[in-house]
Amino acid sequence: DTAVSQTPKYLVTQMGNDKSIKCEQNLGHDTMYWYKQDSKKFLKIMFSYNNKELIINETVPNRFSPKSPDKAHLNLHINSLELGDSAVYFCASSLQGRTDTQYFGPGTRLTVL
Amino acid sequence: KQEVTQIPAALSVPEGENLVLNCSFTDSAIYNLQWFRQDPGKGLTSLLLIQSSQREQTSGRLNASLDKSSGRSTLYIAASQPGDSATYLCAVQGTNAGKSTFGDGTTLTVKP
Numbered sequence: 459d460t461a462v463s464q465t466p467k468y469l470v471t472q473m474g475n476d477k478s479i480k481c482e483q484n485l486g487h488d489t490m491y492w493y494k495q496d497s498k499k500f501l502k503i504m505f506s507y508n509n510k511e512l513i514i515n516e517t518v519p520n521r522f523s524p525k526s527p528d529k530a531h532l533n534l535h536i537n538s539l540e541l542g543d544s545a546v547y548f549c550a551s552s553l554q555g556r557t558d559t560q561y562f563g564p565g566t567r568l569t570v571l
Numbered sequence: 572k573q574e575v576t577q578i579p580a581a582l583s584v585p586e587g588e589n590l591v592l593n594c595s596f597t598d599s600a601i602y603n604l605q606w607f608r609q610d611p612g613k614g615l616t617s618l619l620l621i622q623s624s625q626r627e628q629t630s631g632r633l634n635a636s637l638d639k640s641s642g643r644s645t646l647y648i649a650a651s652q653p654g655d656s657a658t659y660l661c662a663v664q665g666t667n668a669g670k671s672t673f674g675d676g677t678t679l680t681v682k683p
Contacts, residue, residue, distance in 0.1 A: 491671075501615075501660065501673040514670050548614060560605065560662075560671065562615040 461485050462563040464549050470569045471539060478535045479566045481549030489513075490532035491550040491560065492524060501548070507532050539570045573598045573665050577674035584651055585682050592646040592677045594661035599639050602664045606635050606646050608657040609676070615660065619646070651681045 462483045471477055483490065491514075492504040506514035510526040521537045536543060549563040574597045584590055594604070603622050607615040619628045619635040621644070627636045634647040644661055658676040665672065 489669075493673075498675075499658065500675055501662075503671055506669065516670075550615075559617045559620045561617060562607075564614040 462549055462551055462561050464547075464563040464566050466566060467564065468567050468569075470571065472571050473539055473541060475539050476535070476537045477539060477568075478533055479547055479549075479568070480531070480533045481563055482531050483549075483551040483561070483563075484530065485551060485553075485561065486530075487551040487553050487558075487561075488529055489552045489554060489558075490526065490529070491552075492532065492534050493548040493550065493562075495546040495548060495565070497545070505532075505534075536568075539568075541570050544568055544570045573663060573670075573672040575661060575663055575672050575674040577659075577661060577677050579677055580675065581678045581680075583680040583682065586651060586653060588651050588681075589647070589649050590651055590679070592648070592659050592661075592679070594644040594646070594674055596642045596644075596663045596672070598663075598665060599642055600666045601639065602666055602669060604635075604637055604644050605662045605664070605671075606633075606644075607660045607662065609660060610657045618659075648679075651679075653681045653683050655679060656681050 489508045491506045495501045505524045507526045523535045526532045546565045550560045552558040552560045578593045605620045606618040621637040632649040658678045660676045662671045662673045
C-alpha cells in the first residue's frame with residue numbers, strides 16, 4: 459500500500475563514489491519530484507518530471523542526473539559524491555503538478571564519508 | 572525569487588492549547604500553498620492544500636487560511652495534543668514552472 463517508496467532508506471558511501479537512489483509511486487500520478495533536505499532541515503527542490511519530461515531543473519551540480527524510465531519511477535544518480543552531498547533526499551509525486559497535493563516518500567539519508 | 576518564512580521557528584505549549592503557526596511568502600503568483608508535518612527522521616505528510624482561489628481549508632482540528640494579496644497563511648491547531656509534536660512546513664507552489672518553495676519550518680512541542 460506504500461504510495462511513494464524510495465530505496466535505499468540509508469546510504470553510506472565514500473567520497474568519489476557513484477550512487478543511485480530509486481523512487482517509485484503507485485498513485486498513478488503524472489508528476490514526480492526530487493528534494494534535498496540539508497542538515498539545517500531546509501527543504502529545496504532539485505528536479506521535477508511530468509510524464510517523463512523534465513520540467514524543473516534547479517541549480518544543481520551536473521553530477522546529479524535524474525532519470526525517469528516511466529511516469530511511475532524517478533531515479534536519482536549521483537556521480538563523484540562529495541561531503542556536501544550528505545543530506546536526506548526526498549522523492550514526491552502529485553497528480554498533475556500545479557494544483558495538486560504532493561505526496562512524499564520516506565526519504566533516503568545519504569552520508570558521504 | 573520566492574522566499575517563504577515561518578514564524579516562530581519553535582513553539583512549546585501545554586496540552587489542550589489552541590495555537591497558530593505563521594507562514595509568509597514574497598511572491599503572490601502562486602498556484603497553491605500546502606502545509607506539511609514532518610516527524611523526526613521521517614518524510615513529509617500533507618496536512619492541507621489551499622488553492623490560490625481559496626481562503627481556507629479545514630481538516631479535523633486543523634484550519635489553514637490563505638491571504639494571497641498579503642502573502643500570508645496561518646495554520647490553526649485546536650486543542651493541541653502531544654501527538655501533534657512535529658515540525659510543520661509550509662510550501663508555496665509558484666506559477667513559474669510549478670516550482671515549490673518551502674519555509675524553514677516551525678518545530679512544535681506539545682507537553683502533556
